[in-house]
Amino acid sequence: MSHTTAAPHRSGEQDVDLTSSGLEHRIAEVSPLLNGNTTGVNGVHPNGLTNDLTNGTNGHTPKSGELDASKLTIELADPNARQVPDEATACSGTETICTDHMITCTWKVSSGWEAPALKPYGPLSLMPTASVLHYATECFEGLKCFRGFDGKLRLFRPNLNANRMLMSTLRISLPGFNPEELEKLIAKLVEVDGPKWLSKSRPGSFLYLRPAMIGTQPQLGVQAPKEALLFITASFMPRMDAPAGGMKLHTSPEDQVRAWVGGFGYAKVGANYGPSLLATNEARARGFGQILWLYGPNGECTEAGASNFFILWRAKETGKLQLVTAPLDDRLILDGVTRRSCVELARERLAGELEVVERKYTIDEVLEADKEGRIVEAFAAGTAFFICPVSLIHHRGVEVQIPMGKTGESGMYTAKIKGWLKDIMYGNEQHPWGPVVTDQ
């Protein structure tokens, strides 16, 4: 595919926009996998995905070398070899307890994707020269499967995770794939391990699913890996959505920036996480849960740790309730599945009560709203933290206390949104966002 035709909306500007067109070239290359045709990438989402990507099956039949869930080989573990621990025990150690199986799939530039394999969970073998260990050629996703109160096992909007995973893989120069095939593989792992590891006796519980892709080519040198491994695990993960007293945030120091315009803050690549640990550890040592990452000379609020951040306040001008969160259009923040779901649910179900606003807003606006008593609630939103009420923001020696509702556990709107999401996840409400995997 020629570079001139691959990015027609940039024609004549390719020197100006080398990387953006780079990402779009990669998306154009995999576009047959996305929408069954080769018409390119017009209508590209700010995060690099076509707008119609999330609308169900595309009917594409995998060709040789493409990721193909139907080729999955299955090697089952001895079902009696491991017992399922209780949740508290499973989450108490320094090691993630995974289920009996994992799915792996290898890729080579010369031959494409091999048949994926479901097999007993165990270590990976990587050469010391593997790309991922030196150059952070890695990306991942996080989603959960839920044991419903109706006894069924559900996922939550897995298509969004699969689509985002594709965008992340392309951003970090790993191979593309049809996101629907990834969805099928995720569902298969749940189907095999869910019944035992998330038993019907534990309704209201979840397992954490982690698809990841890494560059495995054993060659030193800064280059796109010619070999890669996709793997998916299912594991216990602690519930982090209700820390005692709410989540306390510490704003990022002036001399550190999590992500920046022209960077990769919107992609779920490893490179966004490791470098953030230094500030996070410092904040934790001082009693805070996460960093509220500020951006730019005006201190725009972007993300809370590895979650999106929402603040509910009364607008300065009108006094009306606004649920505010950072926008996606400058590609600084992650297009969170929970974030998106909050935005959509609040717009649909709270339309008469509050306005949802995706816009840049600064820490000074937060401080001002606090002084004027306009802050109503705040929460972090993400798969790991789910909907986690925020009770305090510490900024340069100033503490912003945020109301936590009558119970002291959560503001009312935070609780409402969280409740709706829970209902969908655990089957109290039948909803297209919560596809059933199995009732076993």
Place this chain on the structure above:
Amino acid sequence: MSHTTAAPHRSGEQDVDLTSSGLEHRIAEVSPLLNGNTTGVNGVHPNGLTNDLTNGTNGHTPKSGELDASKLTIELADPNARQVPDEATACSGTETICTDHMITCTWKVSSGWEAPALKPYGPLSLMPTASVLHYATECFEGLKCFRGFDGKLRLFRPNLNANRMLMSTLRISLPGFNPEELEKLIAKLVEVDGPKWLSKSRPGSFLYLRPAMIGTQPQLGVQAPKEALLFITASFMPRMDAPAGGMKLHTSPEDQVRAWVGGFGYAKVGANYGPSLLATNEARARGFGQILWLYGPNGECTEAGASNFFILWRAKETGKLQLVTAPLDDRLILDGVTRRSCVELARERLAGELEVVERKYTIDEVLEADKEGRIVEAFAAGTAFFICPVSLIHHRGVEVQIPMGKTGESGMYTAKIKGWLKDIMYGNEQHPWGPVVTDQ
């Protein structure tokens, strides 16, 4: 160690400077390893290293749990199992050919560093949940050992690599260590594998040494790893210092930034590399060798690919020769060993002929110098690319041709500096930068 006392020079400002103090706390914690006392981190180098760190042995005796090269265990491979390939064959594939052995050393937060082990080269076993595979908790170094024309095996300023490795590990929340112990381990690997893999019959050749550290704790969740692995390999690496026609650079697109103030561009962490591949691949597909990374609205020139960049021009005002390279003080670029050596050698040996200037300079200054015929030479400097003449810079449709000397292979000053470095590396000049490891 309390956070208040750990960063006395920041006292009263800790909210403003959480991360900077974070890095300095970590350095303070390991400072007994660095200078034999506990007086803290005053006089911190812009890149986080104490200024006197590079001045030879500190006499610190490792305590239990500290990295200790004297505890090295040795398990030798069958010396006849593998034959040494010729250089061309070794560098022709898609896999790096390593020597017979590697050194590994494991660390746990509870017990510190175990005894390091020299053992046969082979795969690492990592759990799928290992920190490094998801969160890019990884850093590395690159240096070479040289078979001199006098038959001896030398390193080149390995103390600088070891010190920088420490800074990188702390920046990415991996465990500290005494850099001298790392140096000893590097030398040990050369001592064991050098005689066979870099035989006396190949004077003027080198092996590439790659110390790396990764977070191995098998637990999902964004946190500093509680387990880590240090490993060192020695391998073949292609010579990249003389591409036909010189190295051609393409400036970075406006919408992509390699590193940013407040980021981690100065640390040799994986997170600086993976995300840069997209633009680099695009540039390579268009016939360029590397990206010349610009920074900020004025397009300051920072690095050339994963190398530092030097330009030799006649100053606009005075017409005098200036060797210009980007400065270290805003922590955007890597404090390259080759870069530093070029700066120091040119200042020492070319003092009457040219001035060495470390300052911010923009691509517009380069374009202007080109228009006015003031550009004399340019080169990339790094361990992998050594001193690589640059013949062209492409910026937004404009091509800057850079003289390549009478031979068409290299400008005169580029060749001079390269020659001096070679002489030190290969033992034509006895110099403190080129410590001999063994004459076997």
